[in-house]
Amino acid sequence: MSGNRAAARRRQALFRWATISICLVFFALPLLGMLEFTTRGPGGTRSPQTWATLVDFGTVSAEYPVLREGFLSSMGLAVFTVVIMLALLVPTMTWVRLRLPHLSRTVEFMCLLPLTVPAIVLVVGLTPVYAWVTYLFGESTLWLSLAYVILVLPYAYRSLDAGLRAIDVKTLAEASRSLGAGWGTVMVRIVLPNLRTAVLSASFLSVALVLGEFTIANLFSRKNLQVAMYELGKSDAKISIAVGLAALVFAFVVLFAMSFIGGARAAAAPVARTGRKESA
């Protein structure tokens, strides 16, 4: 009895575990550094003080108003961005698919254009635009979501595009129209319910991007979570590093959980085809 295949498989498994372990160790080190830093107590002891403080939302809000403001702003920004993105993209993409197929290339181009415009460049160009926005609508940080939608476009587009392709919108629309449905009914009762996974995926990516966004907020002197962390880092390193670590862990848990719903590549798929810039 020969064991060629079995031996080859064992070697491969060894290589796999060795490589992944080494990489995981390297990835874990700085994260451990964060944990180590935030659990330092007086005189070289370990203390959960920082984390205890973090979990106590009341104290946190009181002692670190910057953090509270940043956190709430980011939450609001996330919600607004997702809503605007969905309201903008879902009807448009479905509409183009169904009625204006010759425009699909143009829409795709527009949605992928932000990939060639780094956030830092967008900030430069948005300055006059936002001067108008502030003049018309006021100073609130939440207006940043208008710019965030642009940042989110490529990833949301890819997600929704894959979803629309998978459910073959054309056939569904034709079938429902032949049964007498108007366009509104088609959109709301046929297309949207079938796009649930794609919408969820696009929404989650948008939330992740918004929560990690720093560049635009910082250069427009607004406060979101990342800016708050950054500013806090200058005065109280421990709490801001704890927030950073908590955010990373939270994002990981959500991505990991999501991967079981959509399959191993669901978490990465829309990113994979377009490539993600570092959260700028």
Add this chain to the structure above:
Amino acid sequence: MPRPRTTWPRTGQTPLDDRRHPRARRRRRPSGALLGVVPFFAYTTVFLVIPTLVVVVGAFTSGAGVTLGNVEALTQPAVLAALQHSVVLSAVTAAGGAVIGAVLAYAVSTGRGGGVMTRFVTSLCGVLAQFGGVALAFAFLASFGATGFLTTWLARIGVDTGPGLWLYEWDKGLMLVYLYFQVPLMLIVFLPAVEGLRPQWREATETLGGSTWVYWRRVAAPILLPSFVGAMLLLFTNAFSAYATAAALVSQGSPLLPLAIGNTLTSEVILGQENVGKAMALAMVVVVAIVMGLYAVLDRRASKWLTP
């Protein structure tokens, strides 16, 4: 009762009208449908196209009208240095990240497709690649800073990294930090390509008499090359455009192009030099556009081979 869809434009309902209004013939597209995409194009025009135009036009104007002065200002040593540093940093971390990430991607691909390990690694890389910026910078500060635990560890084994200033230098610390999010991005972008290698190709090579080495040299590597180079280009633009990490680590000076651009927005601007920032931004867009163009070409070639 659904109304039958008419293809006549609102003005002129009959061919007779067409003769009287020849222009009506040209407007026979269902104009109602076009209305549906107006919100989208209006939005992207205001928030994407106009800012891009602002940058492009602004790069060639100053308070006094059209000028090449801003572009000439790009040749200042400080700006050139920033550009050069950015390019080198991006290229090095792209190459390094590509190689390490590719090996990691191959290792992951040999495991079970939907297994827990694959999901774990993919999710972790998703977070590290997308969530970088400030948190990552802090992680490195905490670990490698003056009192960081890795600094102490390294000191114990004899590597003295000093008070951790190397972390803020673009060609030392920043490179390491950038690698930290380049490798995960590579995994995410390149893994689908590696998984696209059909087992039949390997088996065919073996039945034809080839060894593992032959397979990699003659079959797998050539097939993966376009994807690999494409992914590397993506990594380049990723590092080139990155702002947050550098901003969080570098407190003074602007050794990198994005930081230089950021500075023109926040610090005092010399009279006559207001639009140098726009020129820098334009330079950045040009570089990124070229690289992304190359990436698009390679991606198309790769998808012809790796998806039936």
Add this chain to the structure above:
Amino acid sequence: MRAPERWTDAHREGVTVQLMNLRRSYGSLNALDDFTLHIAPGELVALLGPSGCGKTTALRCLAGLEDPDAGRIEVGGRDVTSTPTNRRDMGMVFQAYSLFPHMTARQNVEFGLQLRRRSALQRRARAADMLDLVALSDQADKYAHQMSGGQQQRVALARALAIEPEVLLLDEPLSALDAKVRSQLRDEIRRIQLAVGTTTLFVTHDQEEALAVADRVGVMRAGHLEQLAAPQDLYAHPTSEFVADFVGLTNRLPGVAVDGHADVLGGRVPLLDGSARSGDIVVLVRPEGIDIALDPSGSATVLSASFLGAHGRVTTEIADGHRVVVQVPSSWVARYQPGARVRLAPRGDAALAVAPN
């Protein structure tokens, strides 16, 4: 399709292939269960069976792509059980994705020759020969994604044969193709195999395919061979109910065994070896083994009649409610309207009978 003249100098005598007592299991699943098969030199044996029966596992063990847990494999008298795949000198055609996507057809065919360090001149000549053999000389510089499925498989065949392998392995090569292409290509594969004379193992789940190309057909079930026989033999004299059912259509009709014969459908039919020989039995009768005639006093009723091109099929119902499918010449189909009364009688071909379950 022309006969290859330049072959005789490079022609190799076919070799014997022996798979002996192979066992292979995946966890609790037995893919191969004491599987034994001898293939004569130059013979084409088709392994036929439903999915999961082990036919592909057997082929892959022969190729070396899988390790059997127990048993021996001999090729040309040599024990190759522990020889790695790349030293077994076998040509293989896969069901799909056979070709290397980054190489042209010509480069694909030359690949094996390159590994054997043939000179560029020899490689070119040989590749041209092979592409000519499969009638694709004009596609030599095309890539896989520019070719149709059938063309790709032909190039794969050329590539496998270019290295003059001792054994040719075909793993469901036609399953991914359109019906029309499938039947054309299957005949071409057979003609080429006969011309070259390589011992061949052909795996398929399509019984028509197996019967059309093979010298002998082996029907597999649950990891072992149920029956191994020439196609006509297999079809006319199945030794088990499974084989009778799997190969061709059968009607299951109640009957009574009498003295080596079966009384069924009001007639008498000799019983094949292996049949149940006494009492009430179920007789497996083929559609072409039944005569049908319009008869107002007949005991069967027509349910439907279909025109299938080369022949027709009439589905009837007999007195006790059983459905009987009868094959008729295509011109007869129009006669049999639903509801018409007909008379059925067995033609007298020997049939297999089993005990009622």
